[in-house]
Amino acid sequence: MNPRTRNVLCALVVLALLGVLASRLLAEPDHVLLAGDSILRQTGPKLDETFGRDVAIDNAAVNNSGLLTPGYVDWAQRLQEKVEAHDPDAVVFLFIGNYTDTDYAVGADGNPIMKNTPEFFEAWGKEADHLMQVLHDSGSDAKVYWVLPPPEYTPENQAITVGLRAEYEALAERWPEITLIDANDALAGPNGEYLASTTNRHGEVVPLRVPDTVHLTDAGARRLARVIHDAIDQDL
Numbered sequence: 194m195n196p197r198t199r200n201v202l203c204a205l206v207v208l209a210l211l212g213v214l215a216s217r218l219l220a221e222p223d224h225v226l227l228a229g230d231s232i233l234r235q236t237g238p239k240l241d242e243t244f245g246r247d248v249a250i251d252n253a254a255v256n257n258s259g260l261l262t263p264g265y266v267d268w269a270q271r272l273q274e275k276v277e278a279h280d281p282d283a284v285v286f287l288f289i290g291n292y293t294d295t296d297y298a299v300g301a302d303g304n305p306i307m308k309n310t311p312e313f314f315e316a317w318g319k320e321a322d323h324l325m326q327v328l329h330d331s332g333s334d335a336k337v338y339w340v341l342p343p344p345e346y347t348p349e350n351q352a353i354t355v356g357l358r359a360e361y362e363a364l365a366e367r368w369p370e371i372t373l374i375d376a377n378d379a380l381a382g383p384n385g386e387y388l389a390s391t392t393n394r395h396g397e398v399v400p401l402r403v404p405d406t407v408h409l410t411d412a413g414a415r416r417l418a419r420v421i422h423d424a425i426d427q428d429l
C-alpha cells in the first residue's frame with residue numbers, strides 16, 4: 194500500500210470514529226424515573242454517578258412517603274404527572290413501608306388500617322397495583338422495576354419488610370412485565386439478615402446504615418445503587 198492510500202484510509206477511519214463519537218454525544222440519554230421514599234432518594238445521586246451522562250436520573254422519590262399516605266404524597270397522581278412530563282424509559286419503585294402513626298388510612302369498613310396487620314399489607318398491595326395500572330393506562334412502554342426492601346433492625350420494621358416483600362412478589366406475578374431487584378444483594382448478610390456494616394478490601398469496617406438503623410450511609414447507598422444499576426443497565 195502506498196503512503197497516499199494509507200493516509201486516505203487513516204483519514205476515513207478517523208472520520209468514522211468521530212462520527213460515532215458525535216452521534217453518542219448528540220443522542221438523547223435514557224431517562225430513568227425513581228419513585229419511592231427516602232431510601233431511594235438517598236440512592237439516586239449514587240445511581241446518577243454510576244450511570245454517568247448516558248442516563249438521566251429523575252429522582253422523584255420523597256422522604257417519609259408511602260403508598261398509604263396520599264394526604265402527604267399521592268403517588269398515583271405524582272407518577273402520572275412524571276410519566277406524562279418525561280416519558281421515562283425505565284421506572285424504579287422502592288417503598289419500605291412508611292406509614293403515619295396518627296393519620297391512618299381507612300379500610301372499606303370505615304375503620305383505621307393499623308400497621309403490620311393483614312389489612313395493612315392488603316391495602317398496600319392494592320396501592321402498588323394501582324401504580325402499575327397508572328403506568329399501563331398512560332400508554333408508557335417503560336421498563337418497570339420494583340426493589341424488594343432490605344432487612345431492618347427492629348422487629349416491627351422487619352415485620353413490615355417481610356410483608357411488603359411478599360406483596361411485591363405477588364405484584365410481579367400479576368404484572369409479568371415487572372422485574373424485581375433484591376436490595377438484600379446490597380444490604381443483607383449471607384442469610385438475608387440485617388447488615389449494619391461490611392469490611393472493605395483494605396480490612397476497614399464500613400458502616401452501611403446510619404445510627405437510626407434504617408437509612409443508608411454513602412457506602413450503603415453506593416452498594417444499593419450498584420445493584421439497581423446492574424439490574425437495569427442491560428435493558429436500556
